[in-house]
Amino acid sequence: MTQQISALPASAFVPLDELDELSGVLGVINYTSGAGDPDISPGHLRFDLHMAHGTAEGFAEVWTTDRPVETGESGGIGYAHDGEHLLCAGRVPPSERYAEATRAAYTAMLELMESLGYQRCARMWNFVNDINADNADGLEVYRDFCLGRAEAFEARDFSDTSVPAATGIGSLGGGISFYVLASRTNALTPIENSKQVSAYNYPERYGPRPPKFARATYLSATEDRAAGQLYVSGTSSIRGHETLFAGDVEKQTLLALENIAHLVGSETAADYRIEQHNTLADLDTIKVYVRHREDIPAVRRICEEHFSPDAQVAYLNVDVCRADLSVELEGIVHAPRNEP
Numbered sequence: 001m002t003q004q005i006s007a008l009p010a011s012a013f014v015p016l017d018e019l020d021e022l023s024g025v026l027g028v029i030n031y032t033s034g035a036g037d038p039d040i041s042p043g044h045l046r047f048d049l050h051m052a053h054g055t056a057e058g059f060a061e062v063w064t065t066d067r068p069v070e071t072g073e074s075g076g077i078g079y080a081h082d083g084e085h086l087l088c089a090g091r092v093p094p095s096e097r098y099a100e101a102t103r104a105a106y107t108a109m110l111e112l113m114e115s116l117g118y119q120r121c122a123r124m125w126n127f128v129n130d131i132n133a134d135n136a137d138g139l140e141v142y143r144d145f146c147l148g149r150a151e152a153f154e155a156r157d158f159s160d161t162s163v164p165a166a167t168g169i170g171s172l173g174g175g176i177s178f179y180v181l182a183s184r185t186n187a188l189t190p191i192e193n194s195k196q197v198s199a200y201n202y203p204e205r206y207g208p209r210p211p212k213f214a215r216a217t218y219l220s221a222t223e224d225r226a227a228g229q230l231y232v233s234g235t236s237s238i239r240g241h242e243t244l245f246a247g248d249v250e251k252q253t254l255l256a257l258e259n260i261a262h263l264v265g266s267e268t269a270a271d272y273r274i275e276q277h278n279t280l281a282d283l284d285t286i287k288v289y290v291r292h293r294e295d296i297p298a299v300r301r302i303c304e305e306h307f308s309p310d311a312q313v314a315y316l317n318v319d320v321c322r323a324d325l326s327v328e329l330e331g332i333v334h335a336p337r338n339e340p
């Protein structure tokens with residue numbers, strides 16, 4: 001049903017012990033048992049995130065390309081690019097306060113994107129250790145991170161409607177690790193969910209500066225509005241701007257899925273002149289973040305009722321950006337459905 005289009009980014013999940021057999025690699029993001037700094041010594045970007053409680057539950061997200069890859073490092077940001085897509089990564093070490101270092105690291109990354117000519121920022125992932133803990137000033141670490149990120153985007157003249165799709169999720173160590181996918185020429189459409197307040201418009205009660213991200217982005221290599229890819233941000237049990245069903249992981253999972261179904265579905269697509277009619281069964285390379293390990297079987301059961309049996313799905317036991325959220329999901333619609 002699906003086919004890969006080489007002008008668009010390609011990614012798949014690969015077991016950690018099968019990484020030797022890869023070719024044509026732009027980047028390998030290891031969801032593994034320890035964090036590291038970005039590494040370009042393999043001739044592609046390699047980045048370790050502390051997202052697994054042991055290597056047995058880890059996996060690698062591998063980005064491939066059929067073009068030659070160049071790598072480099074600038075201001076602590078490691079990168080790999082192939083002339084059309086850039087993957088870059090950075091890390092803010094564990095600290096008592098994060099806003100300033102986050103602003104600096106994000107600014108370095110946005111400057112790098114500009115200097116290399118990859119300004120269409122499609123997707124960002126942010127992994128925040130102790131995300132719900134207070135920093136040294138009593139501000140929640142996630143809110144502290146959001147403050148620095150917002151300042152960096154503003155300093156680089158990113159308007160709210162040009163911020164990427166993103167994930168901001170807990171991690172098990174390493175401070176704040178982040179990586180980004182940006183494009184040189186492909187058309188990028190940021191997408192919002194009409195059932196949710198845009199994150200960048202959240203009221204101040206969620207923190208001094210709102211989280212700057214789009215609910216999804218649509219990336220297309222041609223004029224054909226049916227042929228693009230859809231990057232779905234981390235999505236949770238939020239309607240309007242409020243958390244619903246705190247303490248009920250099953251209801252939270254169902255509402256998060258409903259949010260994604262609406263975001264990828266026909267009604268939203270029509271609003272953005274996207275000629276696709278996706279359902280949850282079109283989502284792939286899905287990550288499901290579950291706060292309490294004991295909830296994973298129930299969440300998995302609900303997910304399996306909605307996703308394609310062919311979809312790659314990874315379950316990670318980490319904290320979520322609001323203390324009252326137990327679950328969050330993200331994924332990519334890699335290629336369009338053939339039927340109208």
Ligand SMILES: C=C(O[C@@H]1C=C(C(=O)O)C=C[C@H]1O)C(=O)O
Pocket residue numbers: 126166167168169199211212213233234235236238321328
């Ligand atoms: C779950 C939400 O936000 C989370 C935090 C994000 C961030 O700060 O980059 C992005 C998506 C989600 O991972 C939400 O606000 O709906």
